[in-house]
Amino acid sequence: MSRxxxxxxxxxxxxxxxEAAKDINTWLFLLxxxxxxxxxxxxxxxxxxxxxxxxxxxxxxxxxxxxxxxIIGSLSQFWTLIWNSLIFSLGSAAGALLLGTVLxxxxxxxxxxxxxxxxxxxxxxxxxxxxxxxxxxxLLLGPKAGLVNVAVRDLTGIFPLFNxxxxxxxxxxxxxxxxxxxxxxxxxxxxxxxxxxxxxxMVSGSNxxxxxxxxxxxxxxxxxLAVLILTFVRSLEAFEIPALIGLPAGIEVLTTKxxxxxxxxFLPRYGEASAYSILLMGLVAVxxxxxxxxxxxxxxxxxxxxxxxxxxxxxxxxxxxxxxFLLLTLPLVQILPxxxxxxxxxxxxxxxxxxxxxAQLSFANYSSAxxxxxxxxxxxxxxxxxxxxxxxxxxxxxxxxxxxxxxxISSRWVLDQVATVPLVFPGLVMGVAVLKMYLTLPxxxxxxxxxxxxxxxxxxxxxxxxxxxxxxxxxxxEIEESSATCGGSWGQTARKILIPLMLPSLFAGWxxxxxxxxxxxxxxxxxxxxxxxxxxxxxxxxxxxGRVGELAAxxxxxxxxxxxLAAIFQRLxxxxxxxx
Amino acid sequence: MKIINTAAILLLATLGAAWGQTGxxxxxxxxxxxxxxxxxxxxxxxxxxxxxxxxxxSLTAYKEIVSVFEAKxxxxxxxxxxxxxxxxxxxxxxxxxxxxYVVDVFETTPPPLMxxxxxxxxxxxxTPSIASFPEDSKEDAPKGLFYWVTDRESFVGVGYNKNSxxxxxxxxxxxxxxxxxxxxxxxxxxxxxxxRVIGAMLKAKGEEFVRKLxxxxxxLHMISGGALNELVVSGEVTIAATIFRNHVLMxxxxxxxxxxxxxxxxxxxxxxxxxxxxxxxxxxxxxxVDFILSPQGQKIFEEKFKYGxxxxxYGFKRWYxxxxxxxxxxxxxxxKWRKLLREIGRK
Numbered sequence: 001m002s003r004x005x006x007x008x009x010x011x012x013x014x015x016x017x018x019e020a021a022k023d024i025n026t027w028l029f030l031l032x033x034x035x036x037x038x039x040x041x042x043x044x045x046x047x048x049x050x051x052x053x054x055x056x057x058x059x060x061x062x063x064x065x066x067x068x069x070x071i072i073g074s075l076s077q078f079w080t081l082i083w084n085s086l087i088f089s090l091g092s093a094a095g096a097l098l099l100g101t102v103l104x105x106x107x108x109x110x111x112x113x114x115x116x117x118x119x120x121x122x123x124x125x126x127x128x129x130x131x132x133x134x135x136x137x138x139l140l141l142g143p144k145a146g147l148v149n150v151a152v153r154d155l156t157g158i159f160p161l162f163n164x165x166x167x168x169x170x171x172x173x174x175x176x177x178x179x180x181x182x183x184x185x186x187x188x189x190x191x192x193x194x195x196x197x198x199x200x201x202m203v204s205g206s207n208x209x210x211x212x213x214x215x216x217x218x219x220x221x222x223x224x225l226a227v228l229i230l231t232f233v234r235s236l237e238a239f240e241i242p243a244l245i246g247l248p249a250g251i252e253v254l255t256t257k258x259x260x261x262x263x264x265x266f267l268p269r270y271g272e273a274s275a276y277s278i279l280l281m282g283l284v285a286v287x288x289x290x291x292x293x294x295x296x297x298x299x300x301x302x303x304x305x306x307x308x309x310x311x312x313x314x315x316x317x318x319x320x321x322x323x324x325f326l327l328l329t330l331p332l333v334q335i336l337p338x339x340x341x342x343x344x345x346x347x348x349x350x351x352x353x354x355x356x357x358x359a360q361l362s363f364a365n366y367s368s369a370x371x372x373x374x375x376x377x378x379x380x381x382x383x384x385x386x387x388x389x390x391x392x393x394x395x396x397x398x399x400x401x402x403x404x405x406x407x408x409i410s411s412r413w414v415l416d417q418v419a420t421v422p423l424v425f426p427g428l429v430m431g432v433a434v435l436k437m438y439l440t441l442p443x444x445x446x447x448x449x450x451x452x453x454x455x456x457x458x459x460x461x462x463x464x465x466x467x468x469x470x471x472x473x474x475x476x477x478e479i480e481e482s483s484a485t486c487g488g489s490w491g492q493t494a495r496k497i498l499i500p501l502m503l504p505s506l507f508a509g510w511x512x513x514x515x516x517x518x519x520x521x522x523x524x525x526x527x528x529x530x531x532x533x534x535x536x537x538x539x540x541x542x543x544x545x546g547r548v549g550e551l552a553a554x555x556x557x558x559x560x561x562x563x564x565l566a567a568i569f570q571r572l573x574x575x576x577x578x579x580x
Numbered sequence: 581m582k583i584i585n586t587a588a589i590l591l592l593a594t595l596g597a598a599w600g601q602t603g604x605x606x607x608x609x610x611x612x613x614x615x616x617x618x619x620x621x622x623x624x625x626x627x628x629x630x631x632x633x634x635x636x637x638s639l640t641a642y643k644e645i646v647s648v649f650e651a652k653x654x655x656x657x658x659x660x661x662x663x664x665x666x667x668x669x670x671x672x673x674x675x676x677x678x679x680x681y682v683v684d685v686f687e688t689t690p691p692p693l694m695x696x697x698x699x700x701x702x703x704x705x706x707t708p709s710i711a712s713f714p715e716d717s718k719e720d721a722p723k724g725l726f727y728w729v730t731d732r733e734s735f736v737g738v739g740y741n742k743n744s745x746x747x748x749x750x751x752x753x754x755x756x757x758x759x760x761x762x763x764x765x766x767x768x769x770x771x772x773x774x775x776r777v778i779g780a781m782l783k784a785k786g787e788e789f790v791r792k793l794x795x796x797x798x799x800l801h802m803i804s805g806g807a808l809n810e811l812v813v814s815g816e817v818t819i820a821a822t823i824f825r826n827h828v829l830m831x832x833x834x835x836x837x838x839x840x841x842x843x844x845x846x847x848x849x850x851x852x853x854x855x856x857x858x859x860x861x862x863x864x865x866x867x868x869v870d871f872i873l874s875p876q877g878q879k880i881f882e883e884k885f886k887y888g889x890x891x892x893x894y895g896f897k898r899w900y901x902x903x904x905x906x907x908x909x910x911x912x913x914x915x916k917w918r919k920l921l922r923e924i925g926r927k
Binding site for chain 2: 146243247252348349350351352372431432435439440447525526528529537541544547
């Protein structure tokens with residue numbers, strides 16, 4: 001009977017996971033859900049209740065909608081704000097996605113030169129604090145004294161060539177900020193793509209471009225959409241670039257309007273900040289529902305199957321050098337602001353290149369940035385925090401992603417939603433929530449680095465989840481099923497097949513979280529203590545003080561160190577990953 | 581068990597009270613107001629037994645102060661939490677709500693200190709050098725004591741790049757900033773420093789003047805005064821109305837082409853030193869505040885970091901925006917200033 005059924009269903013039949021494994025899945029699901037809920041729900045509850053409780057005046061403590069009303073009321077130029085926000089977010093998301101995806105394809109699927117350079121520069125980009133990069137861009141493209149603008153004026157008389165303080169300037173910098181993330185997220189699905197599909201397209205008479213457009217791109221669609229959601233929501237929520245580059249140009253977006261209103265006053269306005277993030281959560285939920293609709297039948301899009309094949313790079317022929325040139329744009333846009341930084345790190349004060357400036361070059365900023373021992377402790381603490389946070393996040397989100405993508409547990413979407421929610425937690429409110437939580441709970445992490453690790457783990461769950469999806473969506477479940485058929489347990493399957501196959505994307509997620517937590521500030525600033533100082537606080541101190549030279553020197557050394565570490569870890573991960 | 585505990589506490593309390601009657605100050609409240617000649621000796625002995633103190637500050641020059649203090653009083657370690665005044669306030673209030681008393685000494689700007697005062701988180705004190713501080717720099721508490729004393733001031737005025745502004749054009753007052761040559765060139769920091777400068781302009785020139793800045797195409801930079809000064813140094817910003825005197829003096833020492841001029845009213849960002857009401861290390865806490873306010877501590881602020889001290893006249897009119905206001909009043913005012921500032925920057 002059963003043979004009969006399999007025969008009629010043919011290749012579409014999905015073999016059932018053995019009953020015992022189903023039990024394990026349920027337990028695993030419960031355990032994972034409990035962990036994710038523990039991390040996310042208390043801050044979420046705090047944000048939700050703060051958004052509904054009056055925090056000042058005679059009615060303090062009473063239930064109110066005033067925070068929501070105040071947000072809506074403050075949007076006096078509502079349409080301008082929405083319009084600006086949409087242009088900015090769509091522009092940056094599209095720019096980052098286009099650049100990142102094309103570069104990832106070139107690096108993984110083509111024979112263009114400079115492929116490894118692109119990887120190194122992606123890591124470099126995460127090592128540099130965002131604020132430092134923005135300063136670099138202002139030094140380069142500022143309309144009055146930007147190095148590039150001044151150089152072009154001296155050569156051609158055109159001035160200024162590009163005014164950074166404008167909407168195109170905002171989009172440019174934000175897109176370049178996210179392009180390396182997209183690059184790493186997209187590299188994984190492209191790497192594990194079954195080339196026989198592209199071969200089939202070529203045999204049927206397509207050229208490389210058509211194969212890319214008609215076969216590769218649609219296959220990578222679920223991963224692309226996952227990445228698009230991430231970049232769009234992040235740009236919608238971005239604050240640094242709109243504030244630093246948009247406001248001097250008089251351009252306001254939703255975040256600058258609302259965030260400034262709630263962080264501006266000297267008393268913290270948690271209420272409005274929380275109400276705003278609740279509204280953003282609603283938006284993200286809508287986007288996610290749409291995403292499920294598109295990727296619901298994810299097996300359609302899987303690119304690594306159990307069939308044996310050897311990966312082969314597409315020959316670009318005469319286009320090869322164009323590809324190489326494109327790949328160089330990634331390091332170029334990272335190196336340009338770095339050059340401005342190196343320049344300022346060697347000078348006593350900021351100035352354009354001139355004979356006098358060259359006479360003043362010295363390493364004084366480097367020695368004064370590292371003059372005391374507390375810096376060494378800060379570096380060690382930061383390493384400990386970021387290593388633990390990155391490892392814990394990746395392990396947890398791998399399991400979350402596997403449960404969501406692979407099992408049929410009916411409430412698995414809740415897990416995904418909950419793990420995605422921290423994407424819109426405002427950093428400062430999250431910091432207060434975590435602070436409150438561990439001042440109340442009898443868990444002895446207050447005043448240690450572990451409270452920061454726990455906060456980071458919650459805050460970067462959404463990123464870990466996206467990186468895991470990117471890897472997992474491209475691996476066909478038949479590989480796992482063959483393992484189960486051969487008697488492999490869930491643990492064995494995960495350890496011997498899934499993790500090695502996914503290691504490149506897990507590693508990309510790990511390195512991303514590692515590097516981004518090294519310089520995270522808004523949560524850490526509230527949670528660190530005398531014994532647990534970390535380097536992002538040091539960087540921020542130098543910046544607030546306007547000590548740009550020392551800041552540049554310190555950031556450059558830290559960047560060099562983290563990139564070196566990243567390179568070592570990548571080498572390790574390559575040695576242990578499964579070559580398919 | 582509970583009864584035994586209560587009895588033990590009662591016994592200890594009685595013993596403590598008996599010891600207090602011998603004349604030696606023992607509790608934090610007694611230590612903070614004690615003015616006997618042996619104050620320093622008592623504090624040093626007690627401080628060494630306590631071994632350390634915890635200091636919450638928004639001061640950037642904290643490391644130097646700590647190292648001089650620790651060298652002077654070996655055996656008393658200072659553990660520092662350094663954050664901007666807003667993070668410092670959030671952290672302190674959250675800890676106080678949970679009744680987790682960690683902090684001994686505060687050194688920060690008046691807005692958080694006002695709030696701490698209102699919530700009974702500060703211990704009124706006096707200090708040996710108190711007589712040399714002018715009235716304006718002390719926040720009065722009952723019984724001739726003080727909630728905080730200003731230990732450093734930074735003055736906000738106009739900073740400009742000397743390569744792009746010639747000596748004869750330098751503005752001398754707020755009115756000069758509206759001259760046509762500054763159209764589109766004048767920058768403001770969008771932080772609370774900018775708000776307070778707007779407050780000074782309102783007070784000196786009225787609202788009409790402030791609104792004219794919008795047509796004057798003034799630029800709003802969402803960065804701190806210190807960072808904005810770097811843009812003036814590099815030449816990207818020609819002239820800015822929210823520049824700190826100490827930052828400019830430090831930059832001039834390195835040879836940067838910048839200068840600072842005071843306007844009609846000079847906003848003073850005053851930092852005050854205060855003792856936490858529930859300080860777990862009372863001797864060390866009081867000793868540290870005494871040190872910050874001592875001539876030796878004041879000298880470090882002024883000479884090494886170019887801060888102003890309340891002990892000196894610098895030849896311009898200082899203005900303390902929050903002086904004499906309740907927290908809620910100041911919040912209302914700063915909201916108004918912020919709205920005006922944002923309005924100026926909007927195109």
